[in-house]
Amino acid sequence: MKKALFLVLALVMVFTVTAASAKDVVVAFSQIGQESDWRTANTDDLKSAIENHPGWKLVYDDAQQKQENQIKALRNFITQGVDYILFTGVVTTGWDEVLKEVNEAEIPLLLIDRMPDCKDKIEYVAAFGGDFVEEGRRQVAWAGEYLKSVGRGDEDVNIVIMEGTTGAGAQVDRTKGNLEALKKYPHLKLVGQQSGNFTRAEGQAVMESWLKSLDKIDVLIAQNDDMALGAIDAIKAAGKVPGKDIIIVGCDSVKAAFDAIVAGEMNCTVECTPLYSRFVVPTIEKLEQGEKFSKEIVHPEEGVYDTNGGIDLGTVKSTKAADVISTRQY
Numbered sequence: 001m002k003k004a005l006f007l008v009l010a011l012v013m014v015f016t017v018t019a020a021s022a023k024d025v026v027v028a029f030s031q032i033g034q035e036s037d038w039r040t041a042n043t044d045d046l047k048s049a050i051e052n053h054p055g056w057k058l059v060y061d062d063a064q065q066k067q068e069n070q071i072k073a074l075r076n077f078i079t080q081g082v083d084y085i086l087f088t089g090v091v092t093t094g095w096d097e098v099l100k101e102v103n104e105a106e107i108p109l110l111l112i113d114r115m116p117d118c119k120d121k122i123e124y125v126a127a128f129g130g131d132f133v134e135e136g137r138r139q140v141a142w143a144g145e146y147l148k149s150v151g152r153g154d155e156d157v158n159i160v161i162m163e164g165t166t167g168a169g170a171q172v173d174r175t176k177g178n179l180e181a182l183k184k185y186p187h188l189k190l191v192g193q194q195s196g197n198f199t200r201a202e203g204q205a206v207m208e209s210w211l212k213s214l215d216k217i218d219v220l221i222a223q224n225d226d227m228a229l230g231a232i233d234a235i236k237a238a239g240k241v242p243g244k245d246i247i248i249v250g251c252d253s254v255k256a257a258f259d260a261i262v263a264g265e266m267n268c269t270v271e272c273t274p275l276y277s278r279f280v281v282p283t284i285e286k287l288e289q290g291e292k293f294s295k296e297i298v299h300p301e302e303g304v305y306d307t308n309g310g311i312d313l314g315t316v317k318s319t320k321a322a323d324v325i326s327t328r329q330y
């Protein structure tokens, strides 16, 4: 009798365990690649939050910067019948068809980071991303206000803009913000504008060529920190002092940029957080409970970090990097 009861119990347990895993919520994530420290932090944050969530399973794809790989990954997610898709597009254009296929398969789509330009023509359940135009504005405004604060507000100053991956949302909008803010600082003369593809190696190469071809560079605006860090190597190799001979403003606020600011080799980094799991996880949990979301893009609140703090940019005041470096998560 006892044996029979034990058998029944064991069977019930096996059944429950199988039933639970058969019901796993499958979250698929189409990631762009591994171009920067920002991207690594973004991948790690989302991967670990989903993998460690009870009852959830992650299907991950790294597209290695290729749009065709992302399109393939999205179609694979549809074939596999995943429950949710997290998507950030390497470039803004060319997603209409495949995202409509996602809609037709009725898989809830969460847009993160770089938004596709067709977002008003498709269905998605939530969107979380940086305000790239504002980040671009802040970069140039920081340089302009900083120069004023050290008595160089009336000096003609040569500025170069190192752009991210051409056609990426973060490049298109940061450039827009950079150029918009430049109009307010007529003493900043734009003498160079080129893509460094969001990578350290290309940032270094572009700076090397600028240092050879341009007479004088006073300010570098790099649309991410990795390119700024690559440029620092090129500036040192040319016998100049980064952070002094050339003022360097990056974007993202990764740990390595904080280190460079504290070391005096970089002047400022405008924050763009890669940590989206704190938005994505509760959203999926609530969607599982049947809640609906608006299609507003949620922009996390972000800061600006620099050598001394206190530079007023209107929408935000800069914070001294050394004061908060120990609290940084990425």
Ligand code: GYE
Pocket: 035, 036, 037, 038, 039, 113, 114, 130, 170, 198, 223, 224, 225, 226, 251, 252, 272
């Ligand atoms: O700034 C850059 C990364 O899309 C916000 O992509 C992201 C950008 C980030 O490679 O470092």
